[in-house]
Amino acid sequence: MVAITGFTDSTTAEMRDFLEDVVSNHSDTLILIANAATRSRPWVIEVELHNLDPERLVFNLIGAHGTLHHEVPFSKRISGTTDLQIQLFKLIDHARKANPEAPVTSLEAKIQERAAIPTHVATVAATCLIAKTTVQVTLTGLHAPVCGGDEFWYLMVPQPGAPDEIRHGFAISQLETIPDNRRPMAAYYTTRRRRPEDGEIDLWIHLHHDTGVAGWAATAQIGDTVALWGPRATYNPPEGTSHHLLVVDETGMPAAAAIAEALPPDHPVTLIAEIEAPGYEPPVNAESNVDLRWVYRSQRGASLSKTVAALEL
Ligand SMILES: Cc1cc2nc3c(=O)[nH]c(=O)nc-3n(C[C@H](O)[C@H](O)[C@H](O)COP(=O)(O)OP(=O)(O)OC[C@H]3O[C@@H](n4cnc5c(N)ncnc54)[C@H](O)[C@@H]3O)c2cc1C
Incomplete structure (x- = not known):
C-alpha cells in the first residue's frame, strides 16, 4: 500500500482512493510514465507506487532484472487530489512526448473521452x-x-x-x-x-x-x-434486474430519488437512507414501488450496514 504523508486525513483518504484506482485500472499508463522516466530502452514490466508527499511521488519500477526506486519531484507543492491529478497529467504528457509511438494507454483514452x-x-x-x-x-x-x-x-x-x-x-x-x-x-x-x-x-x-x-x-x-x-450518468444495472437496492447518505439522496423516479412502477426499490436525526429528512415523495427506510446516525445502535444486512429481499 502506498505511504501517504503530509496531508490531512480526509485528503489522504481521497488521494489513496485516486491512486488505488490508477494502480488497479491503469497500470499501462504507469508503465508508459515509468519507461519515459528511465530514459533508456523500455524495461519496466510493473510499477508500484511507494510513497506520496506534497513534494514528490516515489515509484518502484520492476523489471526482469530487479527493482529501481524512482522519485518524481512535483513542479509545485501539491495540497489536494486535484493538484495530484494535474501533476499526473503532466507526467503522462511528458511520457507521451518521449514515446509518441507507444499505443494509447487506458488513462489517456479516458482523458481524451473526458476532454470531449x-x-x-x-x-x-x-x-x-x-x-x-x-x-x-x-x-x-x-x-x-x-x-x-x-x-x-x-x-x-x-x-x-x-x-x-x-x-x-x-x-x-x-x-x-x-x-x-x-x-x-x-x-x-x-x-x-x-x-x-x-x-x-x-x-x-x-x-x-x-x-x-x-x-x-x-x-x-x-x-x-x-x-x-x-x-x-453511471447507474446501469444489469438487464433483467428485478429489485433495486439503493443505500445512500444525504449526498446520494438526489441520485437515489432520480433513479427510483425513472424506474417503471412495477420495479421494486428498497431505499435505505442515512441522515443525521429525525427531522432532517429531505422531501422525497416515495412512490408505491419504493420501500424507503431512514437510518439516523445520531441514534444509538443505528447502523447503515446492520440495516442492510438485516434486509430480507
Ligand atoms: C457522482 C457524484 C454525485 C454526487 N452528488 C451529490 C449531490 O447531489 N449532493 C451532495 O450534497 N453531494 C453529492 N456528492 C458528494 C459531493 O461531491 C461531496 O460531498 C464533496 O466532497 C462536496 O464537496 P465540498 O467542496 O463541499 O467539500 P470538500 O472540500 O470535498 O470537503 C470539505 C470537508 O467536508 C468533508 N465532507 C465532504 N463530503 C462530506 C459528507 N458527505 N459528509 C461529511 N463530511 C463531508 C470533507 O471530508 C472535508 O473535511 C456527489 C458525489 C459524486 C461522486
Missing part, C-alpha cells in the same frame, strides 16, 4: 433550504443534453473574494491556470430535477461543512455564476 465533455456556464436563480442540512440551488441558463437517471455534473463555484473567475466561455481546462487563492471550488453533484425547456436545473447540496462547495451553497446569492462540466 463540455463545460456549461449557468447562474443561480433561487436557493431554498429544503431540509435542515440540504439546500436546493436552482440554476438557470443551462442548455445541455439530458442524460436522465442519476445524471451528474462537476460543479464549479466561485471562491469567496474571487466571484468573477467563472465567466461566459469558461471551460474546466482553465481551472489549473487559476491561482489557488482564486481557483473555483468544485465537486460532483447530481441533477435533482431538470426543466430543459427553461434551461433550469435543481441541485440538492448537503451542508456538511461551511467550507468548499457546501459552504458556498449555504450562502449562494441569486446571480452567482457557476460552471457545470457534464452531464454524465
Whole structure:
C-alpha cells in the first residue's frame, strides 16, 4: 500500500482512493510514465507506487532484472487530489512526448473521452433550504443534453473574494491556470430535477461543512455564476434486474430519488437512507414501488450496514 504523508486525513483518504484506482485500472499508463522516466530502452514490466508527499511521488519500477526506486519531484507543492491529478497529467504528457509511438494507454483514452465533455456556464436563480442540512440551488441558463437517471455534473463555484473567475466561455481546462487563492471550488453533484425547456436545473447540496462547495451553497446569492462540466450518468444495472437496492447518505439522496423516479412502477426499490436525526429528512415523495427506510446516525445502535444486512429481499 502506498505511504501517504503530509496531508490531512480526509485528503489522504481521497488521494489513496485516486491512486488505488490508477494502480488497479491503469497500470499501462504507469508503465508508459515509468519507461519515459528511465530514459533508456523500455524495461519496466510493473510499477508500484511507494510513497506520496506534497513534494514528490516515489515509484518502484520492476523489471526482469530487479527493482529501481524512482522519485518524481512535483513542479509545485501539491495540497489536494486535484493538484495530484494535474501533476499526473503532466507526467503522462511528458511520457507521451518521449514515446509518441507507444499505443494509447487506458488513462489517456479516458482523458481524451473526458476532454470531449463540455463545460456549461449557468447562474443561480433561487436557493431554498429544503431540509435542515440540504439546500436546493436552482440554476438557470443551462442548455445541455439530458442524460436522465442519476445524471451528474462537476460543479464549479466561485471562491469567496474571487466571484468573477467563472465567466461566459469558461471551460474546466482553465481551472489549473487559476491561482489557488482564486481557483473555483468544485465537486460532483447530481441533477435533482431538470426543466430543459427553461434551461433550469435543481441541485440538492448537503451542508456538511461551511467550507468548499457546501459552504458556498449555504450562502449562494441569486446571480452567482457557476460552471457545470457534464452531464454524465453511471447507474446501469444489469438487464433483467428485478429489485433495486439503493443505500445512500444525504449526498446520494438526489441520485437515489432520480433513479427510483425513472424506474417503471412495477420495479421494486428498497431505499435505505442515512441522515443525521429525525427531522432532517429531505422531501422525497416515495412512490408505491419504493420501500424507503431512514437510518439516523445520531441514534444509538443505528447502523447503515446492520440495516442492510438485516434486509430480507
Ligand atoms: C457522482 C457524484 C454525485 C454526487 N452528488 C451529490 C449531490 O447531489 N449532493 C451532495 O450534497 N453531494 C453529492 N456528492 C458528494 C459531493 O461531491 C461531496 O460531498 C464533496 O466532497 C462536496 O464537496 P465540498 O467542496 O463541499 O467539500 P470538500 O472540500 O470535498 O470537503 C470539505 C470537508 O467536508 C468533508 N465532507 C465532504 N463530503 C462530506 C459528507 N458527505 N459528509 C461529511 N463530511 C463531508 C470533507 O471530508 C472535508 O473535511 C456527489 C458525489 C459524486 C461522486
